[in-house]
Amino acid sequence: MDKVIPRKNRKFRYLTIGIGAFLVLAVLVFLSFSKKRTLNVKADELMVQKVEKAFFEDFIVFQAKVEPLNVMLVNVTEGGSVKEIFVENGATVVSGQPLARLYNPNTELNYLTQETAIIEQINNLNTGKLNIRNQELNLNKDLVLIEHDYNDAKRIYDMNSKLYDKDVISKNDWNTFKESLRFQEERKRTIQQSIQKEKQTNQIQISQINRSIQTMEKSLDILRDNKKNFLITAPASGRLTSFEPVLGKTFQAGESIGKIDSKQGYKLTAEIDEFYLEKVREGLKGQVEYKGKTLEVLVTKVIPEVKGGHFIAELAFVSKENIALQDGLSFGVKLVLSEKNKILVLQKGSFNQETAGKWIFVTKGNKAERRAIKLGRENPSYYEVLDGLKEGESVIISSYADYKDVEELSISGQ
Known part of the structure; x- marks a missing residue:
């Protein structure tokens, strides 16, 4: 007579194996998330600068164009075609002097x-x-x-x-x-x-x-x-500009045919990025370089209307001496937004394009760790450091385009 052998319960064994596999997987996931994402980089690919205290001057630099201080438009009162031209562009004219004659048979x-x-x-x-x-x-x-x-x-x-x-x-x-x-x-x-x-x-x-x-x-x-009115005359005395009529060319009533510079001085007109709209105000002082001299300028008017991401500001020369300028010249203007004071600063670099000033890599030996920071004002040379960095620390200011998702850099070739 055969002996009946009892069948072993395999459920417990399967449960034990499953729990063990789950624990191993959990450990692996934990290690993968807890481990810092590291990237190896070469030292010669990086630009490193120290955080320092320095005199910070809040200023901006922009291009401004020279324009006459007082300009009067020469407008066409009665539309017609150019019949005669009496003066050339750039000529000095007196009030009432004939400039050109138009004709319009239908109107006559x-x-x-x-x-x-x-x-x-x-x-x-x-x-x-x-x-x-x-x-x-x-x-x-x-x-x-x-x-x-x-x-x-x-x-x-x-x-x-x-x-x-x-x-x-x-x-x-x-x-x-x-x-x-x-x-x-x-x-x-x-x-x-x-x-x-x-x-x-x-x-x-x-x-x-x-x-x-x-x-x-x-x-x-x-x-x-x-x-x-078919005879166009100078409305004021001065230098005639933008006057380029051609015989036979037709002008409509109200159209401008030229400008007259009254020779009472010049001003600078600039288109400034809208970012600085709240910072630029009347009375701010600036500087321009002209023929080896530094000339002071003053903001006299701010037009707050923004077009194409820019607003317009007008500046006047502070110096009363007669400056031989020409309409259309362009100057680089340095406009001071605040007085100098010594604060913690960081040299500007490409890193800010990826970080928006919220974090940066701080170097220590052959490593660089990602750290949250807070930046404040800026000028063409420096950022103001508000939080996250100390004086003397070294940071990477070159582009982070290749490792913006990395938490730690391993630097070789130092």
């Missing part, structure tokens, strides 16, 4: 038509005024005749009055003479009142006609002055 014909119409209206108004004067003259003639009739009636009345008192004429005849005088007297009074009212009305009409004529004459003068 329109002016002529308008001028003819205005003159015709003035003539019609003058004719109306003459008719009113003639009406007054005719009324005055009528009044003379009426006064003559009245005087005759008055003379006959006075003469017959004496005869009536002597009973030479009858009462009936006397009443006839008296009625005739009364009629002529009433007629004269009525005509005089009518003439008086007519004259008042005529005076109002003539006054209105005269005002209309004055308005039309002013319009005629303006029209004739506009015809003179």
